[in-house]
Amino acid sequence: MSEMQPSVLVVEDEPAQREILTYNLEHEGFRVIKAEDGNEALLLIEEEEPDLILLDWMLPGISGIEICRRIKLRPSLRSIPLIMISARSEEVDRVRGLETGADDYICKPYSVVEMIARVKAHLRRSRPASVGVRLTFDDILLDAETYKVFRGDHEVKLGPTEFRLLTTFMEKPGRVWSREQLLDRVWGREIYVDTRTVDVHIGRLRKALSRHGGDDPIRTVRGAGYALG
Structure with missing residues (x-):
């Protein structure tokens, strides 16, 4: 990664x-x-x-x-x-x-x-x-060492990109990330990806996190980007 x-x-x-x-x-x-x-x-x-x-x-x-x-x-x-x-x-x-x-x-x-x-x-x-610590936010648990995510009692299955997105959000809950910042942090600076790709993966992450019920924890901030909580 x-x-x-x-x-x-x-x-x-x-x-x-x-x-x-x-x-x-x-x-x-x-x-x-x-x-x-x-x-x-x-x-x-x-x-x-x-x-x-x-x-x-x-x-x-x-x-x-x-x-x-x-x-x-x-x-x-x-x-x-x-x-x-x-x-x-x-x-x-x-x-x-x-x-x-x-x-x-x-x-x-x-x-x-x-x-x-x-x-x-x-x-x-x-x-x-980045040093393998477990992160929690509300009822979401992310284990950076085993690459597993749980929401409540259910394991959430995520692809590698969605996992990196969620990690970024959970390290700084409340921080608003622009699409460009997410591209740099999640895809890397050397890779050219369209900003709309971010929206697609955010959509997948939202779907996975809400699969077993529960509110959508990701906020869309109009004209600015996305935030957790």
Whole structure:
């Protein structure tokens, strides 16, 4: 299910460090996006909306702390977990990083194993299904590890695309997703699919979820897209 791979943006100007992180994250099944400086990072955050950001403090141009401040000021980006990486191990720097809005702070030299563990811990909160967690919403249960869905006492049979759609909705109940956002998240950016395809699969998902009774949990938001609940 490569389209549902969590994406991590690595912002690091040292090529060796960037490659070590990329290699280890990809080995753990993450999709890695890379930026060498602050301007490139800000552009990629807008374009890609990564699931997590690993951000070096010392960057050419805009500093990591300034990037962090700008991200956390934007309501649409604020909830992306951000781990600040820094050679500055002084407590005052750590506090400043966290006060600027970083969700975590790790000092160089760091253990890659610890870094991966922290990445997974933050994703467990922000994108639980990507690390095999069970999700519930009202009477719907989705088990990301066994790829099974239940509504009440009945198992709901879903195709792979409907399963990925439901996962996306259940990770952020109430959030309105546009058709374009669903295409990116569920089908992947590399694949060209017509936006009407989204409507077809939403229709199938609704039908499957209501097969044994119960209200349709998916809301159509006119002119905007779809939401769960």
